[in-house]
Amino acid sequence: MTKDRKLVEEITSMEEDFAKWYTDIVKKAELADYSSVRGCMIVRPYGYAIWELIQKNLDQMFKQTGHENVYMPMFIPESLLQKEKDHVEGFAPEVAWVTHGGSEELTERLCVRPTSETLFCEHYANIIHSYRDLPKLYNQWCSVVRWEKTTRPFLRTLEFLWQEGHTAHETAEEAQEETLRMLDVYAEFCEKILAIPVIKGQKTEREKFAGAKATYAIESLMHDGKALQTGTSHNFGDGFARAFNIQYTGRNNKLQYVHQTSWGVSTRLIGAVIMVHGDNDGLVLPPEIAPIQVIIVPVRQEAEGVLDKAHEIKNRLKNIVRVKLDDSDKMPGWKFSEYEMRGVPLRLELGPKDIEKNQCVAVRRDNRNKLFIPLDEIERRIPELLDEIQADMLEKARDMRDKKTYICRTIDEFITTCEETPGFIKAMWCGNEACEEEIKEKTGATARCIPFEQEKLSDYCVCCGEEAQKLVYWGKAY
Amino acid sequence: MTKDRKLVEEITSMEEDFAKWYTDIVKKAELADYSSVRGCMIVRPYGYAIWELIQKNLDQMFKQTGHENVYMPMFIPESLLQKEKDHVEGFAPEVAWVTHGGSEELTERLCVRPTSETLFCEHYANIIHSYRDLPKLYNQWCSVVRWEKTTRPFLRTLEFLWQEGHTAHETAEEAQEETLRMLDVYAEFCEKILAIPVIKGQKTEREKFAGAKATYAIESLMHDGKALQTGTSHNFGDGFARAFNIQYTGRNNKLQYVHQTSWGVSTRLIGAVIMVHGDNDGLVLPPEIAPIQVIIVPVRQEAEGVLDKAHEIKNRLKNIVRVKLDDSDKMPGWKFSEYEMRGVPLRLELGPKDIEKNQCVAVRRDNRNKLFIPLDEIERRIPELLDEIQADMLEKARDMRDKKTYICRTIDEFITTCEETPGFIKAMWCGNEACEEEIKEKTGATARCIPFEQEKLSDYCVCCGEEAQKLVYWGKAY
Numbered sequence: 001m002t003k004d005r006k007l008v009e010e011i012t013s014m015e016e017d018f019a020k021w022y023t024d025i026v027k028k029a030e031l032a033d034y035s036s037v038r039g040c041m042i043v044r045p046y047g048y049a050i051w052e053l054i055q056k057n058l059d060q061m062f063k064q065t066g067h068e069n070v071y072m073p074m075f076i077p078e079s080l081l082q083k084e085k086d087h088v089e090g091f092a093p094e095v096a097w098v099t100h101g102g103s104e105e106l107t108e109r110l111c112v113r114p115t116s117e118t119l120f121c122e123h124y125a126n127i128i129h130s131y132r133d134l135p136k137l138y139n140q141w142c143s144v145v146r147w148e149k150t151t152r153p154f155l156r157t158l159e160f161l162w163q164e165g166h167t168a169h170e171t172a173e174e175a176q177e178e179t180l181r182m183l184d185v186y187a188e189f190c191e192k193i194l195a196i197p198v199i200k201g202q203k204t205e206r207e208k209f210a211g212a213k214a215t216y217a218i219e220s221l222m223h224d225g226k227a228l229q230t231g232t233s234h235n236f237g238d239g240f241a242r243a244f245n246i247q248y249t250g251r252n253n254k255l256q257y258v259h260q261t262s263w264g265v266s267t268r269l270i271g272a273v274i275m276v277h278g279d280n281d282g283l284v285l286p287p288e289i290a291p292i293q294v295i296i297v298p299v300r301q302e303a304e305g306v307l308d309k310a311h312e313i314k315n316r317l318k319n320i321v322r323v324k325l326d327d328s329d330k331m332p333g334w335k336f337s338e339y340e341m342r343g344v345p346l347r348l349e350l351g352p353k354d355i356e357k358n359q360c361v362a363v364r365r366d367n368r369n370k371l372f373i374p375l376d377e378i379e380r381r382i383p384e385l386l387d388e389i390q391a392d393m394l395e396k397a398r399d400m401r402d403k404k405t406y407i408c409r410t411i412d413e414f415i416t417t418c419e420e421t422p423g424f425i426k427a428m429w430c431g432n433e434a435c436e437e438e439i440k441e442k443t444g445a446t447a448r449c450i451p452f453e454q455e456k457l458s459d460y461c462v463c464c465g466e467e468a469q470k471l472v473y474w475g476k477a478y
Numbered sequence: 479m480t481k482d483r484k485l486v487e488e489i490t491s492m493e494e495d496f497a498k499w500y501t502d503i504v505k506k507a508e509l510a511d512y513s514s515v516r517g518c519m520i521v522r523p524y525g526y527a528i529w530e531l532i533q534k535n536l537d538q539m540f541k542q543t544g545h546e547n548v549y550m551p552m553f554i555p556e557s558l559l560q561k562e563k564d565h566v567e568g569f570a571p572e573v574a575w576v577t578h579g580g581s582e583e584l585t586e587r588l589c590v591r592p593t594s595e596t597l598f599c600e601h602y603a604n605i606i607h608s609y610r611d612l613p614k615l616y617n618q619w620c621s622v623v624r625w626e627k628t629t630r631p632f633l634r635t636l637e638f639l640w641q642e643g644h645t646a647h648e649t650a651e652e653a654q655e656e657t658l659r660m661l662d663v664y665a666e667f668c669e670k671i672l673a674i675p676v677i678k679g680q681k682t683e684r685e686k687f688a689g690a691k692a693t694y695a696i697e698s699l700m701h702d703g704k705a706l707q708t709g710t711s712h713n714f715g716d717g718f719a720r721a722f723n724i725q726y727t728g729r730n731n732k733l734q735y736v737h738q739t740s741w742g743v744s745t746r747l748i749g750a751v752i753m754v755h756g757d758n759d760g761l762v763l764p765p766e767i768a769p770i771q772v773i774i775v776p777v778r779q780e781a782e783g784v785l786d787k788a789h790e791i792k793n794r795l796k797n798i799v800r801v802k803l804d805d806s807d808k809m810p811g812w813k814f815s816e817y818e819m820r821g822v823p824l825r826l827e828l829g830p831k832d833i834e835k836n837q838c839v840a841v842r843r844d845n846r847n848k849l850f851i852p853l854d855e856i857e858r859r860i861p862e863l864l865d866e867i868q869a870d871m872l873e874k875a876r877d878m879r880d881k882k883t884y885i886c887r888t889i890d891e892f893i894t895t896c897e898e899t900p901g902f903i904k905a906m907w908c909g910n911e912a913c914e915e916e917i918k919e920k921t922g923a924t925a926r927c928i929p930f931e932q933e934k935l936s937d938y939c940v941c942c943g944e945e946a947q948k949l950v951y952w953g954k955a956y
Contacts, residue, residue, distance in 0.1 A: 035600060036558055037588065040551035042601055045616070048547045069526045073518035074552075074590075074621060074637055075574075080514055096553075097578040098590065101625035101636075102571050110515065112552075112576065112590070122513060123520055138523070142621075143552060147579035158579075159552055 011341075013280045018224040023153065025274055029283045029342045032153040039151035039158035043267070046342065049291035050270055051161060055141065057193045057288065058163065058265070061185050067137040067165060072119040074142070075110040080118045084243040087117060090210020094147045096158075112145040117211065117236075117262060120166035121244035128168060128258060130249045135178070136168040154271035155228075155478050162266035168246065168258040172237065175259035179235040182263040183216045186231035194269060195286040195393040196220050196276050197401055198230055199424070199473055201449030206433055209262075213237035219448045219473060221401040222275035225422025227448045227475035230272055233263035271478070276397050277366075283343030284365050286393050287386040294382060295339040296325040299332050299351030309355050313348065313378060321382055340365060345389050346382070348373075366393050409458050411442065414474075418443040424475050428468035430461035439463050445474040489819075491758045496702040501631065503752055507761045507820050510631040517629040517636035521745070524820065527769035528748055529639065533619065535671050535766065536641065536743070539663050545615040545643060550597040552620070553588040558596045562721040565595060568688020572625045574636075590623040595689065595714075595740055598644035599722035606646060606736060608727045613656070614646040632749035633706075633956050640744035646724065646736040650715065653737035657713040660741040661694045664709035672747060673764040673871035674698050674754050675879055676708055677902070677951055679927030684911055687740075691715035697926040697951060699879040700753035703900025705926045705953035708750055711741035749956070754875050755844075761821030762843050764871050765864040772860060773817040774803040777810050777829030787833050791826065791856060798861055818843060823867050824860070826851075844871050887936050889920065892952075896921040902953050906946035908939035917941050923952040 011024035031047035095111040198218035208215035212234040241257035277284040314325040349361040404423030408414040489502035509525035573589040676696035686693035690712040719735035755762040792803040827839040882901030886892040
């Protein structure tokens with residue numbers, strides 16, 4: 001076993017170098033690769049299969065909440081991008097510009113979409129006339145481009161895959177309901193499907209989206225104590241509607257502006273899965289998004305009857321779970337390590353002795369527990385086990401996050417905590433942007449969100465000591 | 479009824495102006511819309527739902543034939559595009575160039591992918607080392623950009639959605655098998671799912687893909703007698719492998735080049751569906767790709783029990799077919815026209831008299847046939863009817879194509895046929911590019927393909943009168 005393990009190249013341990021551990025997993029689990037295009041990644045089959053499972057689950061949730069998919073152009077004319085003042089200020093510095101088509105120079109530059117508010121707004125202005133046309137609940141799956149200086153696969157790349165929902169409503173109340181509904185959809189998706197617990201809350205003015213009235217986010221905590229903004233949902237009020245003149249005739253027969261929202265999550269979710277669940281043997285995937293949920297590894301497969309039995313088991317399971325049988329000529333120990341690296345939730349080992357006893361050995365990836373399952377019961381026990389793994393992974397992630405969540409009442413405590421035990425910091429805030437700035441300068445931490453679940457830790461702002469308005473989650477972020 | 483019909487704006491008849499008929503359907507069936515981005519389209523919810531059904535069916539066929547999905551960057555550095563000589567000559571004149579990222583000018587221009595051979599080749603050179611790494615059977619769903627001068631929704635746009643398969647194999651034979659396998663997949667998909675009959679064949683040297691050794695295509699015929707290249711499959715031989723140095727250690731322990739293929743279909747398929755099946759009342763969708771397969775329209779819905787019964791029927795059908803009940807306050811005649819425009823394959827009308835007789839009225843979109851279905855039998859009869867519609871639409875399309883397929887033995891016949899009765903022209907060819915050129919100049923028709931099913935119509939080339947080598951399908955093309 002020890003000798004076999006070395007056949008699979010080892011990865012850097014996360015305690016030694018977290019960033020290197022992360023990229024080792026990305027490369028060795030064959031999730032993504034680099035290309036000659038700076039800052040862009042190739043999403044490899046295994047990584048893309050995870051993305052497809054994420055898409056499938058989310059898309060179903062979007063459709064269940066009444067949303068329809070559309071596809072907008074990938075280019076935005078410069079003049080269109082400039083229509084909403086805050087929005088262009090936020091995005092113009094980080095877009096890619098197309099200046100030539102074929103051999104001709106364009107009369108107006110086109111940017112490659114960094115996000116598509118402006119295109120949706122232009123379209124909405126064309127197709128919304130009456131309250132009967134509302135609400136519009138659109139979503140788009142696509143890739144977007146932001147000209148980042150430093151990049152890391154899945155976390156921050158020049159181009160990334162995502163979905164962006166864009167909706168238009170009759171009233172401010174409906175837009176606010178939608179904004180929070182989609183935040184809930186994201187939170188539910190993260191907890192149920194990705195097994196990642198999240199904090200739901202509102203962004204501060206400083207951290208909100210360019211052009212939004214209010215931005216809400218779900219925030220999660222990685223193994224290294226850094227926070228990851230995992231999804232955002234924005235209420236635009238009627239700001240974009242005024243800039244793009246999206247008016248409709250209301251029930252009162254008067255022309256009025258629509259109220260809009262947008263919300264998005266991206267392949268960044270895969271980065272979160274790696275950094276929340278992974279360990280020093282590689283990826284650990286929650287069963288819901290595992291392209292292979294069960295790997296069958298025959299032991300002494302040259303012995304009579306072993307491969308036949310392995311195939312029989314695979315065939316019995318294949319319509320129940322995503323199962324693969326590795327009957328290649330590699331050694332079992334190599335296979336064990338390989339599928340551990342790839343985070344396959346459950347391994348079934350099957351050798352001549354197991355067959356004699358009419359059982360197989362099941363080894364869980366998440367906690368290494370080993371159990372013997374009578375072969376007669378696999379159709380019932382394997383899906384149950386996967387459900388247990390899914391539930392236990394969420395609990396384990398929640399424990400990890402809770403252990404790395406600290407309460408600070410003074411700025412000195414705050415500074416020490418940031419340095420010594422990185423994690424979420426819960427601290428009171430006066431609501432003043434100057435304090436937010438100062439905290440960032442002194443600690444490197446930013447306001448992750450003002451959580452919906454408020455507590456009163458003290459009466460005073462952790463920074464200035466003035467009267468506190470809100471509890472805030474702070475942290476260093478990806 | 480006559481009065482109601484006018485509530486839905488009429489479309490131009492196809493006999494009057496085929497191009498306008500086409501764009502009327504695209505707009506009024508709400509498939510796509512224009513944006514302020516020249517030549518780019520917005521795919522609206524109804525159009526995108528059709529695309530999703532196309533994707534779902536094709537993706538399943540790709541996976542069943544062993545292919546995996548990946549995602550490559552959307553940008554290609556200019557130097558990478560230039561690596562294969564024929565390829566760059568074919569594509570460089572029609573790409574969009576990114577020259578600036580944020581405020582900085584790039585040291586090397588990036589083109590927005592017009593197709594991704596170069597990116598796949600670069601990746602394959604990195605990940606293929608041994609024959610054990612082969613074959614690589616990759617596919618990608620994405621959008622690509624080609625800087626076209628004149629554009630039409632779905633048929634030719636600056637940006638379009640497509641899939642591109644890219645594979646690498648040990649031997650030339652395997653690459654050729656794959657090329658033809660995927661052409662068969664496309665042909666089967668077109669006939670079974672889109673109800674569009676296709677001619678399978680090889681492209682002439684003049685019409686083949688930039689960089690390919692051989693290009694194969696499926697060609698279909700539109701209502702106006704024009705041909706549409708509906709899908710292509712290319713065998714690259716080892717040309718790209720040599721340009722990109724994709725070598726592997728073979729079973730004989732020697733370094734050798736891989737053999738590659740690529741194949742693609744696009745949202746153009748939606749254009750084909752419109753132009754093969756549509757009529758003067760709008761779109762006609764084959765049930766397999768109809769987002770709504772059955773529309774229930776209550777008649778006298780204010781009468782007691784009608785809406786209840788309509789809901790009951792919808793609930794009984796909803797897990798069997800894609801069904802919608804329109805219980806809005808619009809008049810039934812308006813609804814009839816609306817869903818005819820949208821090409822919904824089957825309409826169920828249900829009024830008080832029908833309920834009395836325990837029946838509903840089913841009206842087929844494809845042939846207007848009306849039949850009465852006992853309500854007790856809908857779970858069995860409705861899916862049967864949809865299957866009949868699907869099969870009949872293929873037959874009808876085949877008849878249409880066969881009627882518009884002509885045999886020409888002289889160039890004069892060829893010229894007259896092209897002018898008077900546009901369609902496919904079957905004519906013999908000497909294999910000389912000069913004749914291909916001359917035919918194009920004289921008739922406007924190009925060689926669509928050299929069909930696999932060869933016939934000998936005469937011994938002489940239709941153009942020069944020299945010895946004929948091949949039967950060719952000719953036609954004016956989109």
